[in-house]
Amino acid sequence: MEAESHKKGGGSGFSVPKSGDATVALVGYPNVGKSSLLNALTGVHSETGNFAFTTVSVIPGTMLYNGARIQILDLPGIIESASSGSGRGKEILSVVRGADLILLVTDNEMKGLDRIREELYRAGIVINRKRRNVSVVRTGSNGIVIHAPKKVMVNSDDIREILHEFRIMNADVYIRESVTLEDIIESVRGSYVYVKAIVTVNKSDLGIVNYSVAESFNGASVVKVSARTGYGIDNLKEEIFRSLEMVRIYLMEKSGKIDRERPLILRKSSTVRDVCRKISRQMLSSFKYAYVISQGQMVQNKRVGLDHVLRDGDIVHIVSVN
Ligand SMILES: Nc1nc2c(ncn2[C@@H]2O[C@H](COP(=O)(O)OP(=O)(O)OP(=O)(O)O)[C@@H](O)[C@H]2O)c(=O)[nH]1
Ligand SMILES: [Mg+2]
Incomplete structure (x- = not known):
């Protein structure tokens, strides 16, 4: 941020x-x-x-x-x-x-x-x-080829018709979940x-x-x-x-003191890496590992790496090299 x-x-x-x-x-x-x-x-x-x-x-x-x-x-x-x-x-x-x-x-x-x-x-x-997982990649020949898993139902004719309206005659269309024609139009238009x-x-x-x-x-x-x-x-x-799906993360100092007054506020699915970034650039480069205390979790005080996803209310203690 x-x-x-x-x-x-x-x-x-x-x-x-x-x-x-x-x-x-x-x-x-x-x-x-x-x-x-x-x-x-x-x-x-x-x-x-x-x-x-x-x-x-x-x-x-x-x-x-x-x-x-x-x-x-x-x-x-x-x-x-x-x-x-x-x-x-x-x-x-x-x-x-x-x-x-x-x-x-x-x-x-x-x-x-x-x-x-x-x-x-x-x-x-x-x-x-939500943005759907669909992409349209233009190709030089072969017409409109639709790639979709079996369980995803698509009406290929409708998709071809839509793409033709955009003057797209050759393309690979990758559909990875159920989509509507609107999703496909948004994907073609972009932005x-x-x-x-x-x-x-x-x-x-x-x-x-x-x-x-x-x-x-x-x-x-x-x-x-x-x-x-x-x-x-x-x-x-x-x-x-x-x-806004924000999570509050409480930092624990070396002394064991927890700052309950000023949580770090992050977006849902943020990781320990995001916490480090929010603290300082140096924190990220000197990071060794972190301990995380989660409410209602069986294994407490787990040692974790930068990719660990945090939950609302987690207490994090970062251990750095030096
Ligand atoms: N009765 C009532 N009047 C309200 C309420 N909220 C706002 N008003 C009145 O509605 C009028 C417009 O309020 P604004 O807050 O200026 O509206 P706005 O949407 O910001 O207007 P623009 O900036 O012109 O787009 C004012 O006269 C307010 O006093 C409310 O909850 N109840
Ligand atoms: Mg106004």
Whole structure:
């Protein structure tokens, strides 16, 4: 993580440097209460108003939760056809592409929720779906050859038709798990990012109209909040933390002292190597082995190497050469 080089954080405009352990973008139509939510989540004051486009640049804030520093970006409201260049939509969407998590913010009237998913998709942002293991490698001859394990059902004619639409006549298509035609199109086009999203229904103090729109949203978690009354804000913080799939790692010093106050925050599936990197460059080169104490594990105080995958709450003691 390059957080160290961005100590100043802050700043406004469209080139907000990433800071903290993860970045969350607030995305939604104008006036749904994104800036009010930033204020409620982080205590940063971002201007709010009862008219559209109060926010004209990116305003960052930091949410402290469970020892993690989570950067929240308040963006101007997205409007229809943002992806085709209207308003500052393109710039907004490019900031969204870099986020680790998207909060799709809507209000009690569910404003914009159906259109925003389309806008994001057009900008190459796929929400709540994983990248599938499929690749299309162009070849010089032999037509479209599909390589797929027996258990994976594919409709070869449909795939050929799609590739022909892209004017691909010769290619090896490697399919390693069940895929839809959408997955294949994304693979051919390239440059899609796959980001998790939480639907946040703000202004719930006004009574929510047509809640089912949110519930059918790509299986996303739906959190009802009111930035005005504070209702649901703690719940939203917890959901953000959970969705980012972060793990807390506690370091044990030589003396046996464990720093419980300041865990290292890493992404899920991080290894001892990631811990070393986060501490310092020297740590990685002088690393000998580490001891890991995991909750609920039979073998405690195991000696492990750099590739050992850590779990939330693990205590790590690193032994270096010297
Ligand atoms: N009743 C109610 N009003 C709210 C709530 N949150 C925000 N508002 C009001 O909604 C209006 C818009 O809020 P903003 O936070 O400026 O909305 P925004 O999404 O940032 O707007 P843009 O920056 O213009 O896209 C303001 O008048 C807020 O006071 C809420 O939870 N309940
Ligand atoms: Mg705003």
